[in-house]
Amino acid sequence: MKQVKPFLIAVALSVTASAFAQQAAPKPETVIKWRQSVYQVLAWNSSRIKANVDGQFNREEVVRAANSTAAIANSGLGALYAPGTEQGKGWHDTSAKPEIFKDGKKVGDLAGNFVREANELAKIAVNGDQAAVKAQFGKLGQTCKACHDDYKVKD
Amino acid sequence: MSRQRIWDLPTRLFHWSLVGAIVFAVVSGKIGGNWIEWHGRSGLFILGLIIFRVIWGFVGSPTARFANFIRGPRAIKAYLKGEWHGVGHNPLGALAVIGLLTLTAIQVFSGLFANDDIAFAGPLATLVSTELSGQITGAHVWLFNGLLAVVGLHVAAIVFYARVKKTNLVLPMITGYQALNEGTPVVPHHKHSFVLRLAAFVAASAIASAGVYAAAGGFIGQPAPPPADHQAAPAW
Numbered sequence: 001m002k003q004v005k006p007f008l009i010a011v012a013l014s015v016t017a018s019a020f021a022q023q024a025a026p027k028p029e030t031v032i033k034w035r036q037s038v039y040q041v042l043a044w045n046s047s048r049i050k051a052n053v054d055g056q057f058n059r060e061e062v063v064r065a066a067n068s069t070a071a072i073a074n075s076g077l078g079a080l081y082a083p084g085t086e087q088g089k090g091w092h093d094t095s096a097k098p099e100i101f102k103d104g105k106k107v108g109d110l111a112g113n114f115v116r117e118a119n120e121l122a123k124i125a126v127n128g129d130q131a132a133v134k135a136q137f138g139k140l141g142q143t144c145k146a147c148h149d150d151y152k153v154k155d
Numbered sequence: 156m157s158r159q160r161i162w163d164l165p166t167r168l169f170h171w172s173l174v175g176a177i178v179f180a181v182v183s184g185k186i187g188g189n190w191i192e193w194h195g196r197s198g199l200f201i202l203g204l205i206i207f208r209v210i211w212g213f214v215g216s217p218t219a220r221f222a223n224f225i226r227g228p229r230a231i232k233a234y235l236k237g238e239w240h241g242v243g244h245n246p247l248g249a250l251a252v253i254g255l256l257t258l259t260a261i262q263v264f265s266g267l268f269a270n271d272d273i274a275f276a277g278p279l280a281t282l283v284s285t286e287l288s289g290q291i292t293g294a295h296v297w298l299f300n301g302l303l304a305v306v307g308l309h310v311a312a313i314v315f316y317a318r319v320k321k322t323n324l325v326l327p328m329i330t331g332y333q334a335l336n337e338g339t340p341v342v343p344h345h346k347h348s349f350v351l352r353l354a355a356f357v358a359a360s361a362i363a364s365a366g367v368y369a370a371a372g373g374f375i376g377q378p379a380p381p382p383a384d385h386q387a388a389p390a391w
Contacts (some may be wrong), residue, residue: 004381142186148272
């Protein structure tokens with residue numbers, strides 16, 4: 001009896017722990033929601049920058065949006081393309097093509113370009129004039145497009 | 156060697172402007188970034204060209220008019236047997252003309268409602284839901300392959316004429332004149348005065364310009380204000 005009790009407690013603890021461990025890995029649906037949300041925030045930022053490079057230039061607004069973009073770019077977005085999230089629904093069906101989960105090296109390069117140009121935009125936003133920001137914003141957009149062209153499902 | 160006038164100046168201007176504008180639109184679309192704005196502008200320009208050509212198909216010189224070159228299957232069959240001796244678009248080539256005009260029109264029209272999912276949207280995209288705009292964008296990308304195929308067919312036919320039938324179709328589209336074999340009668344090209352033809356050209360151009368203005372969103376007011384207007388946004 002004396003040896004059984006600690007054993008039962010150990011079993012109970014390990015069962016509970018593994019249940020927690022399973023919960024700790026987010027559900028695919030959650031991961032897909034996160035990654036879809038990230039792109040929505042990027043869209044918010046890019047629409048602010050676009051409004052400022054096409055119209056009246058408000059540096060503070062551009063710096064905020066560029067910093068937010070760079071922060072997202074540097075946040076380790078690759079983790080949002082975890083195995084098990086190839087298909088499924090987040091807020092809507094995933095727009096990621098199956099290839100993005102397979103072409104590791106190429107996707108990594110494209111993502112690296114995005115991070116580099118996003119960092120550059122955050123740098124230029126601080127001192128650059130409207131034309132310089134616009135030019136860099138265009139470069140950043142090209143890195144978005146490069147990935148969309150190959151890895152985003154067209155409706 | 157006598158020569159026959161076959162293409163009027165507006166038709167030739169239309170043709171080569173369209174070639175240039177489509178090449179420009181394709182290249183700017185592929186580059187992306189800030190060039191996407193030029194992709195949009197070239198699309199509007201192409202739309203104007205298409206509207207002009209459709210009007211010119213009714214008021215242009217005889218070889219430019221749809222009624223004179225769009226023929227039924229019987230005429231196409233006769234042409235394939237070598238029994239066609241007309242001037243201008245042959246009955247088979249007429250199909251290519253219609254195909255190119257239609258596919259180009261669909262391409263630019265869909266572009267008006269499309270968006271690039273980055274920082275650009277067609278001038279009329281605000282008129283449809285985001286979801287529909289996305290679907291139209293998909294069609295815009297996909298249908299381009301169809302246009303590319305018909306352009307390829309068109310160019311292949313020109314090469315076929317040059318190599319096999321020993322007929323240069325490119326030069327007449329530049330000079331307006333086609334060389335005739337000795338003895339072939341020259342057909343009078345115009346029956347209208349220069350002033351009347353100029354008036355038709357000006358009117359067609361004006362209508363095309365109005366169409367471009369409308370397509371550019373000229374009648375739907377300003378686009379929606381950008382989110383988080385910094386003038387009105389709170390400091391945080």
